[in-house]
Amino acid sequence: MKEKTLIVNRIREGTVIDHIPAGRALAVLHVLGIKGNEGYSVALVMNVESRKLGKKDIVKIEGKFLDERETSLITLIAPTATVNIIKDYEVVEKRKLKLPDEIRGLLTCPNTSCISRNDVEAVSKFRIVKTSPLLLKCEYCETYITEEEVMRQILHEIR
Ligand code: CTP
Ligand code: ZN
DSSP: OOOSSOSSOOOSSEEEEEEEETTOHHHHHHHTTOOSOSSOEEEEEEEEEETTTEEEEEEEEETOOOOHHHHHHHHHHOTTOEEEEEETTEEEEEEOOOOOSEEESSSOOSOTTSHHHHOTTOOOEEEEEETTTTEEEETTTOOEEEHHHHHHHHHHHHO
């Protein structure tokens, strides 16, 4: 064990999302749709020392295993994160994060006349144009959405 002390205990079964850029733990919970009333035991660790990142956040969710879509959404806001699958107290898998090809439903197109904002049946869809910094493009109207705007939208929803 490299850590001198643990702020929160190791978990028995579930997911540990480690190496989240400091300050983004709440955004990670948001993209996972976890509000706190689902019954999972959740631990948030914010602004702790990390050799790789300076400061980092950690999210531990007992009893939850992420699917591919959930994992890819984390990549959007925490590309440095590692997703550890824990079974019987052991790390059984470290998932490599990979951005999804398409981001559906999560974000709003900045263009107010975009069909995704005017047709109640349309679901917003963005393609990845570039990573670091992230740049997305609306599949309907080709409007770009920057990393700053992505973060603004996601963080705005959690306030
Ligand atoms: N962890 C946990 N409960 C467990 C096992 C691990 O909460 N039963 C947490 C650890 O505290 C750590 C993360 O899961 O935050 C990854 O564990 P591990 O791979 O053992 O740590 P490192 O080797 O430091 O991982 P990395 O190389 O990804 O930094
Ligand atoms: Zn659009």
